[in-house]
Amino acid sequence: MLFDDTYKTVGRPGEGIFRDKGSKFIGYAIPVKTEQELKDHLARIRAEHPKARHYCWAARFTTDRSVFKLNDDGEPSGSAGRPILNTLLSQDVTNTVVIVVRYFGGTLLGIPGLINAYKTAAVEALKESVIIELSLTDVYSLHFGYLEMNTVMRVLKEHDLQILEQSFDNECSITLGIRKSILNQVLGKMDKVSGLSYKYLYSN
The missing domain is CATH 3.30.230.30 (Impact, N-terminal domain)
Structure with missing residues (x-):
């Protein structure tokens, strides 16, 4: 760290x-x-x-x-x-x-x-x-297609990320907290998921 x-x-x-x-x-x-x-x-x-x-x-x-x-x-x-x-x-x-x-x-x-x-x-x-x-965390919202669900969930589990809100349909959205110390690492992995977009909301 x-x-x-x-x-x-x-x-x-x-x-x-x-x-x-x-x-x-x-x-x-x-x-x-x-x-x-x-x-x-x-x-x-x-x-x-x-x-x-x-x-x-x-x-x-x-x-x-x-x-x-x-x-x-x-x-x-x-x-x-x-x-x-x-x-x-x-x-x-x-x-x-x-x-x-x-x-x-x-x-x-x-x-x-x-x-x-x-x-x-x-x-x-x-x-x-x-x-x-x-922990200091940044809260982000993620938007992605249903087919990318497993890939996204794998990243979340890998880094033990905290899900604050979620909604799964054809289009999925998750609001989650990411510790500042691993932020770049997590967003780097999200950047590789096709069709996924994320937005910074606020810091805790």
Whole structure:
């Protein structure tokens, strides 16, 4: 294999709590694939904690470490979202958001205190979640004639490819996931099947 085509993400959400000088920080580690999912979780957590002072978060959506989103939600710049993001990066977890809800306890913690609090709540949330490893896959749709079915199925079996949808008639179509590390190999074999066409749909 020329490159690693797996990544770590949260399989089951986790929740962690950190307290400092009366302030309470509740961290939530949640799997997300889209910004819409992130917004939905944020809205849900705000509704669950209507009296909290801040809802700070950081999220990663790809394996690219330079692609992320974060929000300090009124805390001093760099004191909340950034330490949460650094926790995601140091544990190498993606397709995940960590949201930390803060109930203010009346005593200011200062920037170092805030950084420590948000980081610790994020670490605790990830510790309580279940981290899983998934493969990076590209999803393709294949179209071919019924006579080519055996040839196509042989390639699928050879590479243990995952079929997501299929429909077999005179004209057959299959939607399948192909791990990135073997993509060129598989498409090379598909190119040799007469009358077969394929189309890239999306990446997982």
